[in-house]
Amino acid sequence: MSTLGSFIWSIADQLRGPYRPNQYGNVILPFTILRRLDCILEPDRDTVRELASKYDNPNRLKVEVSKATGRPFYNTSNYSFANLLADADGLADNLTDYVDRFSADVDVFEYFDFKKEILALEKAGLLREIVKAFRAVDLHPDNVSNSDMGDAFEYIIRKFNEAANETSGDHYTPRDAIRLLVDLLFAEKDAALTEAGIVRTLYDPTAGTGGMLSLAEEHLLAQNPDARLGLYGQEYNPQSYAICKSDLLAKGHDATNIAFGNTLTDDAFKGRQFDFCMSNPPYGVDWKQYAKAITKERDEAGPYGRFAPGLPATSDGQMLFLLHLAHKIRAPEDGGGRVGIVMNGSPLFNGGAESGPSNIRQWLLKKDLVDAIVALPTNMFFNTGIGTYIWILDNTKRPDRKGLVQLIDGASCWTKMRKSLGSKNRELSEADRARVAQLYADFTDADPDYSKVLTNNxxxxxxxxxxxxxxxxxxxxxxxxxxxxxxxxxxxxxxxxxxxxxxxxxxxxxxxxxxxxxxxxxxxxxxxxxxxxxxxxxxxxxxxxxxxFYKYVPPRPLAEIDADLEKQVAKILDLLREVEQ
Incomplete structure (x- = not known):
């Protein structure tokens, strides 16, 4: 997964004893973020300190720093990894000062309760060694790409969850699956996305560590280096939020576009719509504790609310995110939008006629929003082997796709991995992704084993x-x-x-x-x-x-079955004779 991630995780060996394995992430993750930001800030540290001595107003200082460095964030402390170890007795206080003097938009360390961890490390006699270990890791973007950094974070989080023995429905989306989703999401808009100076927005309501947002931006910039993609996201897990926000800060994005909180009960971007939306929501996770708030919103919002079409069973909230995204894409009169969302199989068929899930599917299909559904191979995710599907929604379908839905069976489009990572032993190679993308582009029944085009009816x-x-x-x-x-x-x-x-x-x-x-x-x-x-x-x-896509396989002839049984009986009798002798 990530050589860098493995190396950083190895630093956790120094925590053994005072810390339990399921606590390692509380130290390793914030230190990795801090070191990444430290490496980015280092070249202009003197410039920022000089500006800080001239401007007391934080807003004015931010503007001046942005002019001088091109970055939206800064740190005014006299300390950094370069000199923290020089004052052994004051290490804890100086490190705390360093964390405190980031600009206000860098709130990520609060979500780790990092100052508490600094004191705990100091008390355990481990702080100096951990700082020393991270100082030796160069995480500047010139040496560690954003993609490699994202892989490292996800590797660390996966190891952290394994140590904590977590079995929730939160499944970190592997990069190969995200790349296919991005290919399909942008497929119908690729020509327009090559226009000079184009500006588009992308939103993920379950942003996690920001992998989907980052790879979508990477895809767009590969086609059009002059394009601008505004990234927006919301995440309810404190650690994932902190990683996502710090990652986008490091890339120069507006940090206020990443919000902390529960999208279902508190939409941080209420009233906003986006050109593209993507998500991998939790599977099979109940929303009983939010049911009262969500039901109240549905009742008060009326027929145009995001949950108006229906509510799924409280045992699985996937379809709530599906509805949420359908309401977040830009209106057709404003240019329209597309959604890419990864879900398991249940939203395809769960619930009988006039149940919540059935009514949601009815609303989506009658609105002609469902463009395509793609079956992914099993064993694609790190902590589950279940089958998953990519849904693509589009409220401005091109004329030949209107009133139609394309089903693509990509379950056989995979390459065996040399080494399994948890439950993941299959991956989508570039050729596999190209095969699925071509099936989507062809939009035909000519290959019925892999593609079907059906009417909404x-x-x-x-x-x-x-x-x-x-x-x-x-x-x-x-x-x-x-x-x-x-x-x-x-x-x-x-x-x-x-x-x-x-x-x-x-x-x-x-x-x-x-x-x-x-x-x-x-x-x-x-x-x-x-x-x-x-x-x-x-x-x-x-x-x-x-x-x-069911393929009938006729049963074996009885004579063939009988012959096999006779062979097995003969083997058993031979073994029994050997025992008797």
Whole structure:
């Protein structure tokens, strides 16, 4: 994963004893951030100190520092890694002074409670050795690229989580998966993104350590070095937030664009919309503790609120982020926007007709927002082997994609890794990503084993309730006051009728005719006394991805199976004879 990350983590060996393994990250992560910023600041440290002596106002000082160095942040302390070790007795106080004198936008060390860790290290007699070890690591961007730095952070966090034995639904997105997501996210806009001086915005509501934001920017700048991509994100994990913010600070981005907090209960960018949105939300994590606030927001916001289409089960909040992003993309009249989100399989089909998840899918499809869904290989993530899918949403589809959804089975597009990393033993090579991207660009059914293009109506269905009469002891139907047969609840059944049954293209408008045709053909011949209770008919939407790519494999001939069994029996008998002898 990261040679640098492995080296930095090795520094944690010095913490053994006073610190437990699950506490190493509390020291290693903030020190890595501090050393990274220290290396960036070092060339202009004297200039900044001179400016600090002239300007007392922090806002004026920030402006002057930006003019002189081109950086949006600074540190006015007389200390740095270059001279901290010169005063052995004052090391803890001097290091604290160094941390305190960053500009106000560098609040990242507060989220580690770093000053408390400094005192704990001093008390344990470890502070000098840790400072000395990090001083020996040159983390200047000229020597350690932003990509390598991101890999190092994610390696350290993964090791930290392994030591803490964490099994939450937070799955750090591997770089190869992010690159495919970025390829697909920008696919329809690549031509426009090459315009000189173009300015676009990208938003991640589950920013983590900032990997998605960084790789998206890298992708855009590779195409157009003059482009500007404003990066925005929100993260609720304190350590991940601190890493993300410090990483973007180091690259010269506006630090106020990265917010701390829970996106679902406190949208830090309320009212803002973006050109591109991307996310890898937690899987299978319940939102019961937020249910009251989210339900209240839905009720008060009305039909145009972000959660108006429906709410998923409180056992899994993935689809809340899906809805959130659908409401954060720029309006079509302002140029439109696209979303890329990684989720597991449940949002494709969970919940029956008129349940929260079904209503969310219905809203997305009727709004014609779903552009493509791509199945990723299993064993792609570090701490889970489950199947995952990339959803691409677009509110300004090009004409030939309107009203259609492309399903791409990329589950077989992978390369075996030389060394497994946790559950991850497969990766998407550049060729694998190019294969999926080409399938998306071709937008055809010509290769049905890997790509299907379906209409939005292909995912709709009605759940109908089929009743049969309640019989009395003589075998005759029991009638109600109006002379109609009473239904027997024990014989009650439900059937799912596709919108497209019988080749119908009418969608929801064809409900009566399509259901009646289905009933007359599929039900009535088998149970002549049955009828439909139309009052119980429900409309549902699901995306049966696996069913679309299902390949029938006929069972082996019985003679072949019998032959294999006889061989195995013969082997067993031979072994028994050897034992008897």
């Amino acid at each position: 292909d995912f709709g269905y009605w759940t109908i309730t089929v009743e049969r009469p309640l019989l009395n002891e003589t075998g005759n139907p029991i009638l109600d006051r109006k002379g109609n047969p009473k239904p027997d609840s024990k014989k009650r059944d439900t059937e799912n009728v596709p919108f497209t049954y019988g080749g119908s293209t009418a969608g929801e408008a064809g409900m009566v005719d399509v259901i009646q045709a289905y009933f007359d053909t599929e039900v009535k011949p088998h149970v002549p006394d049955a009828w439909i209770d139309w009052t119980k008919t429900k409309t549902g939407y699901e995306i049966p991805f696996t069913r679309q």
